[in-house]
Amino acid sequence: MDVIEINHITKDYGQKRGVFDVCFSVKEGEVLGFLGPNGAGKTTTIRQLMGFIKPDSGSLSILGRDCFREAGRIQESLGYLPGEIAFIDSMSGMEFIRFVGKMKKMKNLGRAEELMDMFELNPSGKLKKMSKGMKQKIGIVCAFMNPAADTFILDEPTGGLDPLMQNRFVELILSEKKRGKTILMSSHMFEEIERTCDRAAIIRKGKLVAVEEMEKLKEGRKKIIEVTFREAAMAEAFAAEVPKASYQIGGKRVTAEVGKNLDSFIKKAGAYTVVDLELRTQSLEEFFMHFYGEGAEQ
Numbered sequence: 001m002d003v004i005e006i007n008h009i010t011k012d013y014g015q016k017r018g019v020f021d022v023c024f025s026v027k028e029g030e031v032l033g034f035l036g037p038n039g040a041g042k043t044t045t046i047r048q049l050m051g052f053i054k055p056d057s058g059s060l061s062i063l064g065r066d067c068f069r070e071a072g073r074i075q076e077s078l079g080y081l082p083g084e085i086a087f088i089d090s091m092s093g094m095e096f097i098r099f100v101g102k103m104k105k106m107k108n109l110g111r112a113e114e115l116m117d118m119f120e121l122n123p124s125g126k127l128k129k130m131s132k133g134m135k136q137k138i139g140i141v142c143a144f145m146n147p148a149a150d151t152f153i154l155d156e157p158t159g160g161l162d163p164l165m166q167n168r169f170v171e172l173i174l175s176e177k178k179r180g181k182t183i184l185m186s187s188h189m190f191e192e193i194e195r196t197c198d199r200a201a202i203i204r205k206g207k208l209v210a211v212e213e214m215e216k217l218k219e220g221r222k223k224i225i226e227v228t229f230r231e232a233a234m235a236e237a238f239a240a241e242v243p244k245a246s247y248q249i250g251g252k253r254v255t256a257e258v259g260k261n262l263d264s265f266i267k268k269a270g271a272y273t274v275v276d277l278e279l280r281t282q283s284l285e286e287f288f289m290h291f292y293g294e295g296a297e298q
């Protein structure tokens with residue numbers, strides 16, 4: 001069953017800004033990563049899901065309710081983490097968490113306490129004196145504090161968090177996923193997407209360019225081979241024989257993408273004196289650049 005449905009939405013801000021005919025859905029119990037470069041339209045899409053802005057055309061729904069008309073009802077069982085959180089600066093972190101708890105009509109803050117422990121957050125200080133990372137932790141606590149929430153929408157959830165806390169965040173997502181929660185999250189962090197998501201939706205210049213199973217994206221990554229020869233002349237001669245090989249002028253190293261051609265690549269290299277050989281898999285980030293780059297619409 002699709003929990004979050006985005007049906008051909010367009011929000012046109014002019015000068016090719018906005019989102020155009022975006023269409024995808026998030027299934028029950030799925031974690032979907034929403035990826036794209038700066039200004040691609042991730043936040044614009046998320047704001048429409050939250051009912052903050054109305055699409056020019058198309059529609060969005062969460063659990064069958066229209067995101068714009070029924071935003072209030074939807075939010076009762078939704079956890080939301082905005083990209084930029086508007087805090088009431090005069091409050092302490094704890095006062096803010098209590099305030100959000102009250103808005104969510106929560107009877108106790110047990111889950112919030114657990115999350116504060118998990119993220120090693122001391123919320124007693126004033127918000128205006130808190131670092132970006134601390135504020136982000138407060139945002140995470142507020143987004144996940146309602147145990148009754150079944151759907152989560154997270155806009156750049158780990159912005160400002162250090163690597164240790166990014167790891168805690170990945171653990172939190174995996175545990176919520178185990179509980180069957182449905183999660184849509186936008187991110188620039190390829191590692192956290194790779195570790196948490198079932199599928200990824202990729203947006204570029206306001207248009208969706210791909211929605212793919214994570215496993216399939218991982219399989220699609222190329223292998224990169226780097227061979228170092230004894231002499232630069234050997235590297236040059238070898239690079240000329242291999243399509244898609246890159247060779248730095250004057251260098252001894254040749255870098256190439258390999259797939260089915262691995263065997264012929266090795267045999268050709270074997271005709272020269274090889275002093276070092278390295279094989280690595282393209283990172284997810286390198287792989288996504290192919291969707292982000294020029295000509296990605298094709």
Ligand SMILES: Nc1ncnc2c1ncn2[C@@H]1O[C@H](COP(=O)(O)OP(=O)(O)OP(=O)(O)O)[C@@H](O)[C@H]1O
Pocket residue numbers: 013017018036037038039040041042043044045083
């Ligand atoms: N209220 C608005 N009025 C005019 N243009 C807007 C408005 N909101 C967003 N835009 C433009 O729409 C485009 C998409 O912006 P959006 O914030 O959705 O991108 P994003 O993918 O979330 O990027 P980032 O990763 O930088 O947050 C940008 O060109 C932005 O300048």
